[in-house]
Amino acid sequence: MQHQIKIGELAKRTGCLVETVRYYEREGLLSPPARSAGNFRLYGNAHVERLHFIRHCRSLDMSLDETRVLLKFRDIPEENCGEVNLLLDKHIGHVAERIAELKALQTELKQLRSQCQSTNVTKNCGILQSLSNADGSMPKNLGTHGGGCH
Amino acid sequence: MQHQIKIGELAKRTGCLVETVRYYEREGLLSPPARSAGNFRLYGNAHVERLHFIRHCRSLDMSLDETRVLLKFRDIPEENCGEVNLLLDKHIGHVAERIAELKALQTELKQLRSQCQSTNVTKNCGILQSLSNADGSMPKNLGTHGGGCH
DNA sequence: TAGAGACCCTGTAGCAGGTACAGAGTCAAG
DNA sequence: CTTGACTCTGTACCTGCTACAGGGTCTCTA
Numbered sequence: 001m002q003h004q005i006k007i008g009e010l011a012k013r014t015g016c017l018v019e020t021v022r023y024y025e026r027e028g029l030l031s032p033p034a035r036s037a038g039n040f041r042l043y044g045n046a047h048v049e050r051l052h053f054i055r056h057c058r059s060l061d062m063s064l065d066e067t068r069v070l071l072k073f074r075d076i077p078e079e080n081c082g083e084v085n086l087l088l089d090k091h092i093g094h095v096a097e098r099i100a101e102l103k104a105l106q107t108e109l110k111q112l113r114s115q116c117q118s119t120n121v122t123k124n125c126g127i128l129q130s131l132s133n134a135d136g137s138m139p140k141n142l143g144t145h146g147g148g149c150h
Numbered sequence: 151m152q153h154q155i156k157i158g159e160l161a162k163r164t165g166c167l168v169e170t171v172r173y174y175e176r177e178g179l180l181s182p183p184a185r186s187a188g189n190f191r192l193y194g195n196a197h198v199e200r201l202h203f204i205r206h207c208r209s210l211d212m213s214l215d216e217t218r219v220l221l222k223f224r225d226i227p228e229e230n231c232g233e234v235n236l237l238l239d240k241h242i243g244h245v246a247e248r249i250a251e252l253k254a255l256q257t258e259l260k261q262l263r264s265q266c267q268s269t270n271v272t273k274n275c276g277i278l279q280s281l282s283n284a285d286g287s288m289p290k291n292l293g294t295h296g297g298g299c300h
Numbered sequence: 301t302a303g304a305g306a307c308c309c310t311g312t313a314g315c316a317g318g319t320a321c322a323g324a325g326t327c328a329a330g
Numbered sequence: 331c332t333t334g335a336c337t338c339t340g341t342a343c344c345t346g347c348t349a350c351a352g353g354g355t356c357t358c359t360a
Contacts, residue, residue: 125234
């Protein structure tokens with residue numbers, strides 16, 4: 001076997017941290033590689049490609065579970081790929097939903113912002129006053145299926 | 151003192167779980183309330199309003215840190231509220247960024263989806279093939295400042 | 301007055317998807 | 331033979347909660 005690389009090199013080539021590679025192994029996305037005499041992980045080309053695949057999925061905001069499913073299909077080349085299409089459609093739907101949520105949020109935030117135009121004393125600040133109101137639209141955004149922008 | 155309520159009632163009035171109230175106390179967003187003879191937490195109107203404020207901030211996707219800052223200003227009624235406006239503007243910026251990111255993602259996902267129109271055998275599936283490519287646009291989406299849609 | 305049930309207490313562990321150490325071992329160069 | 335760069339395992343931390351376990355308290359009813 002030639003082309004055997006250690007974990008640092010693999011991480012560099014795929015643009016992630018060494019710890020992340022080990023994390024993916026623990027999570028079963030990467031299979032445990034061969035080891036050197038000194039117990040270092042040794043990776044080949046297949047691992048590099050697989051990790052690229054994973055990182056690509058993650059960069060598309062797919063969860064590790066979705067990624068696992070796609071990897072499973074990648075591992076059975078003769079199977080039908082209909083489910084891959086379905087998974088992707090569903091994910092596109094997730095993202096569309098999240099965009100809609102954030103847009104609604106944006107509208108609300110701008111409305112709130114307009115409550116205080118000039119700088120005031122805080123006790124008269126329209127923003128702080130609005131935030132103290134029980135009403136507002138504080139519905140399901142919280143419990144349901146987060147996301148956050150931070 | 152009349153109007154003293156216990157934690158369950160406070161939680162119900164503000165639409166959150168009892169555990170969440172205790173969590174906010176641990177995190178310093180709510181100050182430790184008085185206790186009954188039997189060591190139960192007793193809350194007054196000020197606590198109800200403060201918790202409404204917190205929940206309102208959270209429903210607008212602000213972080214606990216941002217919320218903490220706003221609470222601080224709420225606590226000093228004679229101070230100038232310019233920083234409140236700044237914080238809100240910054241938050242609006244965060245959300246706008248996230249929307250832009252997700253829109254770019256959506257474009258990419260649709261492009262990817264178009265790689266496989268009919269159902270195929272997985273080894274020929276354009277989607278799985280594209281995901282294996284090192285290139286693609288897998289840049290800063292990951293390390294920077296996530297969010298996710300799940 | 302005793303018991304049932306609804307509430308409350310503290311403390312701890314778990315979720316996703318990593319990140320960031322500590323404390324030890326390995327390996328190549330000088 | 332030592333230095334420094336790398337690697338190993340294991341564990342704790344991050345956010346913003348949620349969900350117990352194992353106890354205590356209070357109120358209502360029989």
